[in-house]
Amino acid sequence: MSGNTRPIEASIRTDFRDEMDYGSYLGLDALLSAQHPVSDPPHHDELLFIIQHQTTELWLKLVVHELRGVRRFLDSDDLPRALKGLARVKHIQRTITEQWSVLATLTPSEYAEFRGSLGQSSGFQSHQYRAVEFLLGNKHAGMLQVFRDKPEIHAQLAQLLQEPTVYDAFLRLLARRGHPVPAEILDRDVTQAWTEHPELIAVFKTIYEDPHAHWELYEACEDLVDIEDAFQLWRFRHLRTVQRTIGFKTGTGGSSGVGFLKRALDLTFFPELISVRTEIDGPLGA
Ligand code: HEM
Numbered sequence: 001m002s003g004n005t006r007p008i009e010a011s012i013r014t015d016f017r018d019e020m021d022y023g024s025y026l027g028l029d030a031l032l033s034a035q036h037p038v039s040d041p042p043h044h045d046e047l048l049f050i051i052q053h054q055t056t057e058l059w060l061k062l063v064v065h066e067l068r069g070v071r072r073f074l075d076s077d078d079l080p081r082a083l084k085g086l087a088r089v090k091h092i093q094r095t096i097t098e099q100w101s102v103l104a105t106l107t108p109s110e111y112a113e114f115r116g117s118l119g120q121s122s123g124f125q126s127h128q129y130r131a132v133e134f135l136l137g138n139k140h141a142g143m144l145q146v147f148r149d150k151p152e153i154h155a156q157l158a159q160l161l162q163e164p165t166v167y168d169a170f171l172r173l174l175a176r177r178g179h180p181v182p183a184e185i186l187d188r189d190v191t192q193a194w195t196e197h198p199e200l201i202a203v204f205k206t207i208y209e210d211p212h213a214h215w216e217l218y219e220a221c222e223d224l225v226d227i228e229d230a231f232q233l234w235r236f237r238h239l240r241t242v243q244r245t246i247g248f249k250t251g252t253g254g255s256s257g258v259g260f261l262k263r264a265l266d267l268t269f270f271p272e273l274i275s276v277r278t279e280i281d282g283p284l285g286a
Pocket residue numbers: 052053056057103111121122123124125126129238241242245246250251252253254255256257258260261264
């Protein structure tokens with residue numbers, strides 16, 4: 001017998017006729033038959049393009065699930081569990097940002113060979129990406145238009161638009177814990193995109209100037225900043241991958257392409273958590 005063969009132990013199960021097995025639990029039949037290249041003749045690299053999107057969408061599904069959880073935990077004053085959810089989101093963000101390097105192996109020549117088959121489809125139509133943006137505060141009612149022919153998705157996003165964001169939930173928790181968050185912020189119209197409220201900077205200054213007195217809140221603030229940073233890194237890698245793949249061509253979704261994506265790099269979810277940094281004074285006033 002070859003020394004490199006591992007025997008199947010007698011106790012390992014091989015008969016699953018009456019039981020759930022790996023593939024059925026994971027829905028692998030559906031998952032692995034959900035890649036449908038459209039290029040004709042079939043282009044070798046289209047499978048990479050599809051799987052890159054599908055894996056990102058799977059992770060986005062979990063990000064939406066976790067952010068909803070985080071919001072719920074904040075609402076019920078369970079800050080430790082909210083922090084745990086935020087930590088998980090950060091790791092997912094790192095993973096989907098890192099995986100841009102796989103798609104970056106697609107050369108402009110290879111992509112050009114099947115780009116024409118993609119029609120007008122575009123990441124602009126990713127409803128899960130839009131859900132993450134809404135949960136984090138970049139609300140935009142106009143984006144719902146993209147989904148007007150998909151009633152279920154439209155309804156889900158319309159619902160999220162009406163609901164408070166993770167940041168709204170955090171500010172409400174701060175108020176419940178005695179921090180002076182102005183009432184007009186707590187009662188804001190949550191369907192609108194967040195805009196900077198300079199009155200909040202003093203609230204965060206209190207926390208940042210005495211972290212030990214407000215440790216959990218301080219950690220939560222830093223987690224939110226981590227998530228904002230990680231989101232921007234994802235956007236930046238997308239932009240750079242797009243630029244090296246299609247240069248300055250207009251997008252299949254109808255936008256200017258790189259110019260449109262660049263403008264998203266100026267967006268910020270939690271502007272006061274950035275602004276407070278300018279205001280933090282140490283014991284020597286530095
Ligand atoms: C070679 C690969 C890619 C190219 C050339 C590309 C190009 C573009 C362009 C030009 C846009 C602007 C909208 C448009 O006019 O189409 C866009 C938007 C978008 N793409 Fe991609 N993309 C690529 C890969 C991906 C991947 C792998 C994802 C992952 C899901 C993705 C997600 C998105 C999202 C979510 C938007 C909307 C961004 C926003 O609204 O700010 N893209 N993409």
